[in-house]
Amino acid sequence: MAKYIIKRILSAIPLILVITMICFALINLAPYDAIDSMTTPKMSPELVQMIREKYGYDKPVYEQYIRWLGGLLSGNFGYSIATKTNIFNELATRIPNTICLVLPAYLTAYVLAIVLGLLAGSHKNKTLDKIIDGCASLGIAMPTFWVAMLFMYLLGHKLKLLPTFGMRTVGVNTFSDLMRHFIMPYLVLTIAFIPDTLRYVRSSTITQYSEDYVMVQRAFGASKAEIMFKHVCKNVLLPVITKLGMALPTLVTGAVITETVFNWPGIGPYFIKAIQGMDYPIIMVILVLSSTLVVLGNLLSDILYCITDPRIRKMR
């Protein structure tokens, strides 16, 4: 098992390298760079040239890439070009904020989606299924930022129950204050995360119910609950576990829009700002981070699969 994991991690390294190369090349294809977005007619062209040289923009692309990669490998995430801040420090304060919003929301959504998906799948084409499936379709169709604004308007503005933005009230650092700020983005994210898994669970439940073994169980007179929990559930949940591993990158980039709307001081607003300003050191670090998590997430789901499914374990 350990050997397998190490092999998988090693084979991921060239993959991540290729991803960084593609990202770097794409950013360089953009019609302008970070210096352009800072330049104003008040700066003399000489000053602009000096700034450009300071950040190495006068060098060819591959040299810039090697310089950047060297920095990253030596643990130096570099500095933002637009704001000059240390990217590592910024990420270190922002990632925990994002995780403590996304993780609870994802886990809630995950549990709800499984329960509702099983319910809908086992009541195929009945009213309950139609309601659940309809709501899921609606959930997919509604853009997150719109749901977020709707919540803000209703709970924050009309009913004045909750604060509309931020993570904490200035100067108030209590847990209850954090919770009041937490509720709205948490609900919005939960709503955003549910439909995908729900529809997956529903359709695989339906597939399982049409399998022969269910008919055999029915023939032997097994109760509905018995079929559901002893047989169907096991088979449905196996692939769902894979989804859990795949969701790992969501922890970092899963709430970009929601965070921006609610002004949650996580990765979202930081990433969006960096993209708008073509601040490539930040964009690259976040991309490397999330692509690494994609690779690790895949690995994690393979391992979870191995642990839970004896058939796969025996195959190795």
Place this chain on the structure above:
Amino acid sequence: MKKSFSKAFALFAAAALAASSLAGCGKDPVVEDTTTAASSAASTGESTGGDSGESTSASSGTFTYAIGGDPTESVNVITTSDRWGLTTVKMIYSPLYMNNADGINWFLATDYSVSEDGMTYTFTLRDDVVWSDGEPFTADDVVFTYTEMEQEENLGWAYSQLVYNEGTVAIEKVDDYTVSFTFPFATPTAIEMLSQIFIMPEHIYKDVEDYEHNDYNMNSVGTGPYKLVEYQPGTYLRFEANDSYFKGQPGIGTIVFQIIENADTAVMALQNGEIDAYQVTPTEAQRIDLEACNLSSYSYTEGRVGYMMINCNRVTDEKVRKAILYALDKQTMNDAAFLSDEYYLTPYTFLPLNSQFYSEDVEKYERDLDKTAQLLAEAGVSDLTLRLGYSASDTIQSTQALLIQEQLQEAGITVELVSSDATALSTQMQNPDNDYDMYLGGYIMGIDPDTFASLFESGAGYNYMYYTEYSEINDLFAQGRAEQDMEKRKEIYAQLQAAIQDTGAFYPICSNNKILLISNRIQGVEEAGLVPVYTFEDTYYLSVAE
């Protein structure tokens, strides 16, 4: 057995992960809670204690101003040049003086004199200023700041205002409270070039090599009305009144700059009373019920000019350019874009209307379709098709672009609208061979007309019209630069404004105002003064009504 163990382990791991993340949220605040509570209690105790004798001048209350970007921890007086960074600098530090369209407003200096050759400017400094750590402020701090600004490796924002091809501005300490600046040539723009530079404490920064990354930026010692006491990246900056400010005790105890990058969120928070002030667009201002939300609206000019420029590399015939301009109606465009005439002024030349050099004695290109037809016939042009570039994210420009298309259509000219990212567009405009015939844009330059030379001289770095045949323009800029007499300069710049209009390449459309919505709780906005970039000229004058 083994199977159930692994399952239990996987479950346990997931639960532990969830628990630790939740604990992560909960744990910090408890720790922070005690320290901030203690420090805020200490500071309130301090300020009330200090003022117990004179009840009139106590700072009190909190003012929360939502700003649209994070000034970040790299804020310093040398390199910071963005709007919110400078707004933050303005809270903590003071300049010698501010030079805005309404003239000079003195801060650390009290007046100045000019030598007879017009090259040396001598400033008298206040002798009663102390830094917020108690050290006295002297001419050494001024010499230190300006000298650091002139160092090439510091990449200071005012570098090109102090260092010229002809030489560097020499800074000299005459005595502890007098400083002189000697320019390498006589220039009428000296007062503007030396203005708005904030003075940093030499005793703090003397060994700093990198102004963007050091231990002092966020523990700032300044001479401004407020002290920065807390910074939460991406969230807020908290300032407290500087008891030793040289004008006296500021009116408000705590000012918070709440960072909200999403405009819809900020508008919602403003209506809810969660924040006290925010800069809005005309559409947002129209949507908010000011009375119900207990807000007041202030609109002030930043001297911005929004324009349409014609690319002379592609539209080479002056007659065709003029034909285009005679088909346009800027009044209709402004009515549609700004909704109310409080929010804009209509300029007819390249200077903003609040400039004392502004002259309307120019060709205004009032709409006249007959003239358009005549000019096009003279030029022998028919079936004209033009590409107009504009920024897609700018709603004002989008409105203007649509109306330009419609108005030119009436004159038989077809306009192809090409929307683009604002920065991408301006980068393309910098290329003389770009494939736009016209573009929309805007600029905020200085108070003195000479600062516009980089946009309008032929061959200048930011002249996107690319005209070459008008040598008169460069001559007039040169004359204005060399002339010291105010009346003569006005005459020269009146001619210059007319000359630029006569190229038919430049069409000023609007001079839009900034709109600040501010809670009626906050008093003294007029006294504090609304100025370009910094919002308030001096937050010292603001106070909170009970």
